[in-house]
Amino acid sequence: MQFWMALILTLRLVQPNTMMNLLGHLNGISQQKKVYLAAAPQCPFPDTHLDTAIKTDLFDYVWVQFYNNRDCQYAGNASNLLNSWKTWTTVQANQVFLGVPAAPEAAENCGFIPVDVLKNQVLPSIKRLLPSMEGTQKDPNMTARKQLSFLLLSLLIISLCKSSQAAGIAIYWGQDNNEGSLADTCAAGNYQYVNIAFLSTFGNGQTAVLNLAGHCSPSANTCTRFSSEIKACQGRGIKVLLSIGGGKGTYSLSSANDAKQVANYLWNNYLGGKSNSRPLGDAVLDGIDFDIELGLTHHYDELARSLNGFSQQKKVYLAAAPQCKFPDDHLDAAIKTGLFDYVWVQFYNNPTALCQYSGNANNLLNSWKTWTTVQAKQVFLGLPAATAAAPSGGFIPADVLKSQVLPSIKTSTKYGGVMIWNKNFDNGYSASIKSAV
Incomplete structure (x- = not known):
């Protein structure tokens, strides 16, 4: 898990051509031992840094950061988030994750979703959107995996957010x-x-x-x-x-x-x-x-x-x-x-x-x-x-x-x-x- 995080952060810093070469090499290594690839784009679509990489169809996991981005995060209602989620489920990736902060302090510009709101308003809606993703599956088992992916919330407490001491x-x-x-x-x-x-x-x-x-x-x-x-x-x-x-x-x-x-x-x-x-x-x-x-x-x-x-x-x-x-x-x-x-x-x-x-x-x-x-x-x-x-x-x-x-x-x-x-x-x-x- 720590290796995936390091890879995600690195992809934010390299040039597109270098990124594509890196992805190609990593995917090639999978012939020897499976290398899982993950991306953590910002929720504005498409992501400025990772769009080209995600389009390679090589990513196993895309956990979208629905926080610190006012136009596509939760802000008292979930409309903007759900519209953005629907767009992100069209990407070529095995699984798409809802990335949320674990607490209000974890995201400087907000996006925190109270647990009861997440369970009652957000998750039921994104579950209904999952069937539309079946056309992007890579194998017959992907339906089951995608129906579970919404539960695996990516609580990204990484350097992209301020710590719990945010002012x-x-x-x-x-x-x-x-x-x-x-x-x-x-x-x-x-x-x-x-x-x-x-x-x-x-x-x-x-x-x-x-x-x-x-x-x-x-x-x-x-x-x-x-x-x-x-x-x-x-x-x-x-x-x-x-x-x-x-x-x-x-x-x-x-x-x-x-x-x-x-x-x-x-x-x-x-x-x-x-x-x-x-x-x-x-x-x-x-x-x-x-x-x-x-x-x-x-x-x-x-x-x-x-x-x-x-x-x-x-x-x-x-x-x-x-x-x-x-x-x-x-x-x-x-x-x-x-x-x-x-x-x-x-x-x-x-x-x-x-x-x-x-x-x-x-x-x-x-x-x-x-x-x-x-x-x-x-x-x-x-x-x-x-x-x-x-x-x-x-x-x-x-x-x-x-x-x-x-x-x-x-x-x-x-x-x-x-x-x-x-x-x-x-x-x-x-x-x-x-x-x-």
């Missing part, structure tokens, strides 16, 4: 009724993560309360309408998390047992568990964001451990939004557990901590360097989307961010991208920086 933009949504719908937020194409804000009351024996400003009323059970929008976001490969805490609210954890009870509540009402009163309906969120700014500082490490324990049933992504002052007053112990996937540091509204942008980036860059030492998979640069979004400062003009800040912080192996507060204030800011993120 992206996270946004907070839910605190202003004028910010638009959740579905529209995800459809904008600017974000890879959406934090639904906030679960502002929890712990210490209190009844948990979801506060989405004017969007809906949990007590009237009207927030369940966001279930379909959450699923639509996830269908685009966007991770949707519930943010707990915030700058206003009544929350705290009184004990380790209290932390466990809150974790159970979050699992059953927002994550992969079961409850008859799920505030956001039957949508299963991807994880929990800790935006802890008030109250007691204890037991959030135990909350993180309890939530992480549920990952044995379904992965629970954990995020934290500490202040840029290091270490954070409320989340230091939690972050030190090493369980957090994303730490988006708030480099704003902290004027006395000397860690935010204030006409020059020196303090911010020094603070960033410190934050990249924490035990977390990825660290994000948290910024306000506009001056009005952070009354105590920290806004960075897009041109300054792109020319002075991002080039420096992107050198860190833990760089995960940019977090933006919040959707209501994001009037073009994320769109102007996303190509540089």
